[in-house]
Amino acid sequence: MNPHLNTLLHPIDDADYAARCRAQLDATGALVLQGFFTEEAIARVIEESAPREAAAFYASSTHNVYLTPSDPDLPEDHAFNRQVQSSKGLIADDQVPADSPLRDVYDDPDFRSFLCGVLGISAIYPYADSLSSINVHFAPDGKELGWHFDNSSFAVTLLLQAPEGGGAFEYVPAVRDADAGDMAFDRVDAVLDLREPSMTLHSEPGDLVLFRGRNAIHRVTPTEGDTTRLLVVFAFNDQPDVGLSESALQTFYGRTS
Numbered sequence: 001m002n003p004h005l006n007t008l009l010h011p012i013d014d015a016d017y018a019a020r021c022r023a024q025l026d027a028t029g030a031l032v033l034q035g036f037f038t039e040e041a042i043a044r045v046i047e048e049s050a051p052r053e054a055a056a057f058y059a060s061s062t063h064n065v066y067l068t069p070s071d072p073d074l075p076e077d078h079a080f081n082r083q084v085q086s087s088k089g090l091i092a093d094d095q096v097p098a099d100s101p102l103r104d105v106y107d108d109p110d111f112r113s114f115l116c117g118v119l120g121i122s123a124i125y126p127y128a129d130s131l132s133s134i135n136v137h138f139a140p141d142g143k144e145l146g147w148h149f150d151n152s153s154f155a156v157t158l159l160l161q162a163p164e165g166g167g168a169f170e171y172v173p174a175v176r177d178a179d180a181g182d183m184a185f186d187r188v189d190a191v192l193d194l195r196e197p198s199m200t201l202h203s204e205p206g207d208l209v210l211f212r213g214r215n216a217i218h219r220v221t222p223t224e225g226d227t228t229r230l231l232v233v234f235a236f237n238d239q240p241d242v243g244l245s246e247s248a249l250q251t252f253y254g255r256t257s
């Protein structure tokens with residue numbers, strides 16, 4: 001059993017438990033497993049991560065909700081080209097210590113099988129590049145993450161430290177069906193104009209959150225106050241040997257290795 005997880009509360013080796021979690025994820029597009037990590041593990045990860053805030057990479061540019069370059073053939077105010085702001089910083093997998101509890105959990109075969117059961121996939125793999133698999137995000141006062149769809153089909157996150165105010169995770173589930181090539185331009189406009197209401201997902205430090213980020217548009221509102229919002233993203237693929245392209249690595253991490 002993984003010593004960093006509250007397996008009494010969350011029996012990750014129990015197929016029935018995974019099935020119940022899956023039903024919840026499918027019904028709402030997001031799942032919050034409260035108190036998934038032990039308080040000791042969270043304290044250790046904060047202790048190892050907080051001093052690295054100064055080494056975090058802050059991309060200082062705007063982006064569209066699809067995280068792609070603009071299309072010069074479309075107007076600037078087209079949903080494909082509308083720009084949002086993301087100012088949070090992050091450290092990459094190669095900056096996470098080798099003995100971090102985050103690695104013990106990320107690499108745990110029971111944790112991976114549990115994720116497969118919850119997500120309804122047959123296998124799960126780490127990213128093939130050296131930067132993407134485990135990231136720690138830093139959002140000090142005023143920093144935010146603009147509306148976007150993820151590249152990966154699902155996201156697994158862990159809040160380490162909540163800010164005094166702001167830092168709310170807002171989302172609209174199943175806005176599009178990316179595999180069917182659906183770009184959902186009208187709904188993207190509606191969400192960006194705040195005409196379509198979004199939901200707010202509440203989580204506390206130690207909670208594991210799963211959501212289908214490729215089809216659910218989502219954002220994190222600006223942090224307010226002196227406490228930095230600290231969050232871990234565990235990134236996986238359902239296919240082996242998938243890495244981000246050099247240009248994507250450059251955009252997200254400011255380097256390629």
Ligand SMILES: O=C(O)CCC(=O)C(=O)O
Pocket residue numbers: 137145150157169213218220231233
């Ligand atoms: O910070 C969060 O809660 C979500 C992070 C996220 O959406 C992302 O990294 O793509």
Ligand SMILES: [Fe+2]
Pocket residue numbers: 148149150155213218
């Ligand atoms: Fe995201």
